Amino acid sequence: MKNFTMQEIISETGLTADTLRYYEKEGMISGIHRKPNGHRVYTNSDLEWLKFAICLRKTGMSVKNIKEYRKLMDEGDKTISIRKEMLKNQREKILEEIEVLKEGINRLDFKLEYYQSIESNL
Amino acid sequence: MKNFTMQEIISETGLTADTLRYYEKEGMISGIHRKPNGHRVYTNSDLEWLKFAICLRKTGMSVKNIKEYRKLMDEGDKTISIRKEMLKNQREKILEEIEVLKEGINRLDFKLEYYQSIESNL
DNA sequence: TATTGACCTAGAGCAGACTCCAACCTTTAA
């Protein structure tokens, strides 16, 4: 199992060192090992989790919620059904958000057509 | 042309009075008339603009940007091409955001299937 | 040996978008 340095995680994820440490401080990431000199050592599964967490952030889940989900993961299989609920919930929210965005596109298209018609008449 | 009170605008838009005043203070809404007692009076076109502005907010445009767009509107037809650019730009951003969300859905579905397979084996 | 580079910590600061507060003013209804 490969280990990763801060730099490697930064280039793998696109996060900054500050954000990475912030996420850890907030409990969104946990159980990161250290070298004797105190530097963080990320494992493969840390990276996998991070990527998933980033995906959740991008879909609008709050840091607090992701931390909650992570905590449940750490509690083992008995929390699977709760976690499933959380993800289903998030899935619904994303679908709703997509609808809002599509509605936005429609409105913009309408406006853009209107502008088009004005410009053709100048 | 019908006029609207604060209450009516609140129920038409779903915004709070505070948010409405905040938007005005920030310049996202402008030219709102007043009754002799100082109360705001919103016109039909104020309401129309508000609804459009809210739509822009929902698709992620910042208050600052919407204010900028509004300012251009107030400057008349000569700014139409800039406004068109702004809207096209926003349209692109929304499409990108939709892609991110769809990608998120896919990941969630994958995770959910995994949980499903675990639960079937208990 | 001195400096550079990659980290570390605690804690302060910041931007954005509200949200709340205190004090005040009218108009209407009891």
Added chain:
DNA sequence: TTAAAGGTTGGAGTCTGCTCTAGGTCAATA
């Protein structure tokens, strides 16, 4: 005439999610 309803203002406070600063450690290189 007093109270309630429906506003007004300026400014402070809150929450989220970073982002930055200052000062320090350690290992490797010039």
